[in-house]
Amino acid sequence: RSRAIAALTRIEASAATALLRRRVLEDADPTLRAQALNALAAIPDERSTTVLGRALRLDADLEVRLTALQALQRVGGDGARGHLERAAQDPGARISRAAEQALATWPKPSAEPARP
DSSP states (O other), X not given: OHHHHHHHTTSOHHHHHHHHHHHHHHOSOHHHHHHHXXXXXXXXXXXXXXXXXXXXXXXXXXXXXXXXXXXXXXXXXXXXXXXXXXXXTOSSHHHXXXXXXXXXXXXXXXXXXXXX
């Protein structure tokens, strides 16, 4: 199963992300859920960001939740930031501290418009 998850990153993105999202939500093995989260971060889309956020909030395994947090950092964007902001309010100290640290280093929007 671990090799299958790695192989998914090499096939068509939409098919791979659908399978990876299902693995994150349904697999009983926390190691495989974490691998799927990392793979989703490599080929992100809006639904994947939602799944990463759900894993961050609800997974029963602390290490999987921390992996989801790190994956959201790599994905970036407003959706990921929103999940990290909610995680900063998490009652678990490790999650809330990790989220606060991630937000402290989150890229700030540029004040200057991009130059052509």
